[in-house]
Amino acid sequence: MNGAKRLIVNADGFGFGPGATQGIMDAIGEGYFISSVSVNANFPEVERVRDLVAQFPHISVGVHLNPMAGRPCLPREEVRSLVGEDGCLQNHKFPGLLRKGAISESELEAELDAQIAKVKELAGARLTHIDSQGNQHLAYFDLFLKLARKWDIRRMRNNE
DSSP states (O other), X not given: OOSOOOOOOXXXXXXXXXXXHHHHHHHHHTTOSOOEEEEOTTSGGGGGHHHHHHXXXXXXXXXXXXXXXXXXXXXXXXXXXXXXXXXXXXXXXXXXXXXXXXXXXXXXXXHHHHHHHHHHHHHGXXXXXXXXXXXXXXXXXXXXXXXXXXXXXXXXXXXX
């Protein structure tokens, strides 16, 4: 790059629910300054990524790695340390469980890998970056980088 700066405006939470997803689609369609989206792979609206990439070829797509909210991409039996009795990820309990060593690193890796695989399946070559819920990736940064290398993802988004 020639030293020029580029502003990237990222819409976070694509796939989180029908309202958030449609709001992002509408904002892009109306010409607001969105150039990138981060996708929650473990929610049903993720399927709309296909529509997004078809309608808006200029938008880059990232995976919003989410070990905290909703249902996991993998079956509950494969990620027992990540889910509560209801089969959902454990929200605000996740950071403490991770610090205590109560989260299986192999299960965490498998779930995050499945989330990336899901978005890659839907977005194809448009997958450009990864980020995480509340910058939680800083607590599992080595795993975050390992997955980025595995999927040849060379950019990360930071909330700071």
